[in-house]
Amino acid sequence: MEKEMAHLGHIEHWIFDLDNTLYPAENNLFSQVDSRMGKFISHRFDVPLAAAKKLQKQYFRTYGTTLRGLMTEHAIPPQDFLTYVHDIDFDILQEDNSLNAALHGLKGEKIIYTNASRDYALKVLKKIGLEGVFKNIFDIHSAEFRPKPDPAGYHKMVRDFGINPQKAVMVEDIARNLVPASDMGMKTVWVPTDQHWSADGHSSGHINYTVPNLAAWLMAK
Numbered sequence: 365m366e367k368e369m370a371h372l373g374h375i376e377h378w379i380f381d382l383d384n385t386l387y388p389a390e391n392n393l394f395s396q397v398d399s400r401m402g403k404f405i406s407h408r409f410d411v412p413l414a415a416a417k418k419l420q421k422q423y424f425r426t427y428g429t430t431l432r433g434l435m436t437e438h439a440i441p442p443q444d445f446l447t448y449v450h451d452i453d454f455d456i457l458q459e460d461n462s463l464n465a466a467l468h469g470l471k472g473e474k475i476i477y478t479n480a481s482r483d484y485a486l487k488v489l490k491k492i493g494l495e496g497v498f499k500n501i502f503d504i505h506s507a508e509f510r511p512k513p514d515p516a517g518y519h520k521m522v523r524d525f526g527i528n529p530q531k532a533v534m535v536e537d538i539a540r541n542l543v544p545a546s547d548m549g550m551k552t553v554w555v556p557t558d559q560h561w562s563a564d565g566h567s568s569g570h571i572n573y574t575v576p577n578l579a580a581w582l583m584a585k
Contacts, residue, residue, distance in 0.1 A: 374531055376473065377474075377525070377528075377531065377532040378470060378472050378473070378474045378532070379475045379477050379521075379532060379533065379534040379550070380475070380534075381512075381536045381537060382476055384557050384559065385536060385537045385555050385578070386489075386492060386494065387460065388460075389537065389557035389559055391458075392456070393454070393456060393457060396452040396453065397450065400448060400449040400452065401430050401449050403448075404448045404449060405419055405420055423437070428512060428513060428514055429504070430445075431479075446481045450483070450484045450487075454488065454491045455491070458491075458492070460492065460493075462580075463579035463582070464493050466578075466582035467497055468497065469582075473499045473500075473525075475498060475500045475501070475502060475527075476489070476498045476502065477502045477512070477521060478502070479504050479507075479511040479512055480504060481504060482501050482505065482506075485501050502520075502521045502524070506521070506524065507520060508520070512538075513541045513543055514544075519548075529545075529549040530549045532550045532551070533550060533552070533553060534550050534552055535555060535578065537554070537557050538561060538565075539554050539556075539562065539563055539571060540565030542554060542565075543570050546570035546571075546572075551572045552570060552571050552572045553571075553574075553575050553581075554566060554571045554574050555576070556576060
C-alpha cells in the first residue's frame with residue numbers, strides 16, 4: 365500500500381536506477397544484455413543455451429544479479445562477464461526531451477545507482493542526452509559486486525557520497541530494490557514496467573509513490 369504523499373522540498377539527493385527507469389523498458393536495451401548473459405554462460409560452461417538461460421535466471425533470483433551468482437558459485441572474473449554482456453547496440457536508445465527537462469530542473473544532487481558498470485552507464489547516459497547531469501555514479505564496482513537489493517551496497521553509497529537518507533529519494537523500476545532504501549529512511553518511487561520482475565516486492569509497504577510516467581511526476585514537484 366502506498367503511503368501518503370509527502371512534501372519533497374527538503375530532498376538533497378535524488379538516486380536513480382538506470383535501465384528501464386531513465387529510458388522506456390519498451391526500448392528493449394536490457395534484452396540485449398539478457399541475451400548475452402545466456403550466451404556467456406553457454407560458452408563458458410559448454411552447455412546448451414536453454415540450460416544456460418535457466419541457470420542465469422536461477423542466479424538472478426538467488427543473488428540479485430547473474431554476475432553475483434557466477435562469482436559466488438564459479439569464481440568467474442567479473443570483468444570478463446561485464447565486458448561481454450555490455451557489448452551491445454546502444455543506438456536503439458533515444459532522448460526523452462520531457463524527462464531530460466524535468467531532470468535538469470530538479471533541485472538537489474542527482475546520482476545513478478546501477479547494478480551495471482560505470483562504462484555502461486556512461487554510454488547509456490550519453491545516448492539519452494543526460495551526459496553530465498548526474499554528479500556521481502554508484503556502479504557494481506563501487507558496491508564491491510554486492511548488487512541491489514543487498515543492503516551493503518546502499519549503506520556504502522550513503523557513506524561514499526555523504527547522503528542523509530532522511531533527505532533522499534530513490535527511483536527504481538524493480539520494486540524489491542526499494543526495500544533497503546525505505547528501511548534506511550529514504551522516500552521511494554517505483555516506476556513499474558511490463559517486465560515480469562518489475563513488480564517483485566511491490567506489495568510489501570515500502571513504496572511511497574508509484575509513478576507510471578516519471579517525467580510528468582518530476583515536472584509536478
